[in-house]
């Protein structure tokens with residue numbers, strides 16, 4: 614007999630287009646308790662199918678419509694340009710009570726709803742690749758027909774990927790610019806720190822090791838102390854010392870302004886993606 618406190622059995626999960634980001638979410642779902650026996654992942658290439666089966670023990674297919682039959686959660690993991698054709702391919706096969714979960718940058722839930730059967734529940738999400746190691750952050754927003762139960766189910770899907778926050782859908786492009794793309798900025802900075810270490814005579818191995826650990830440690834310090842980054846930065850900067858000298862150069866180089874400009878560009882790109890690829894508005 615099932616205990617009254619036992620979590621409800623997870624519904625069947627179909628992952629449509631299992632690339633880098635969808636595989637990271639899939640790995641998190643399995644780590645969070647989803648059973649591999651309840652997951653089907655779709656692919657375009659047989660080599661990719663074999664990889665996913667071996668790494669995660671899930672079943673795979675190239676038939677998206679077959680994958681969504683019987684699925685209670687349908688994760689859309691393709692690139693924006695592939696969303697319209699994919700939704701048209703699977704719309705008729707969707708279970709009426711399924712929730713469609715998008716991780717696609719830029720495309721609004723309304724664009725999904727416009728081509729899916731009337732009343733389909735859609736939840737838009739913006740994860741990031743640290744989901745692969747359970748240290749991601751994902752923002753989620755409901756579409757018109759998504760209920761609190763649907764959001765709770767999506768939170769359960771993502772529980773093993775890291776932090777999950779609910780945001781208004783209008784903020785998803787900003788989230789994408791900050792945390793969706795964010796790991797790339799951090800890797801860029803680590804690469805630059807390591808390169809500078811090599812310039813100063815360190816071996817590449819030591820330079821990369823200490824640059825990586827510095828970012829990890831600084832992240833943990835921020836998280837565990839809850840202190841503002843400006844305060845923590847001041848604590849590193851001894852008066853007349855080495856750090857203020859370096860920070861003055863970063864300011865002179867316009868690094869802070871470059872970050873603001875870069876994230877505005879990322880945000881603007883989301884709007885361009887929506888204009889070009891929202892199902893029904895593709896051109």
Ligand SMILES: NC(=O)C1=CN([C@@H]2O[C@H](COP(=O)(O)OP(=O)(O)OC[C@H]3O[C@@H](n4cnc5c(N)ncnc54)[C@H](O)[C@@H]3O)[C@@H](O)[C@H]2O)C=CC1
Pocket residue numbers: 629630631632633634635655656657658675677690691692693695699716717718719739740741742793794
């Ligand atoms: N990479 C990242 O850090 C993040 C990506 N995203 C979103 O994730 C989505 C995918 O991006 P990536 O994973 O980076 O790209 P990717 O190219 O690794 O993944 C897309 C996958 O979809 C497959 N595919 C395309 N059409 C298909 C179809 N009809 N049937 C089955 N499989 C199909 C491709 O073969 C590929 O494996 C994009 O919409 C992007 O906006 C969102 C947040 C972060």
Ligand SMILES: O=C(O)[C@@H]1CCC=N1
Pocket residue numbers: 718789793794
């Ligand atoms: O570069 C992209 O478009 C996707 C969305 C956020 C991170 N990667």
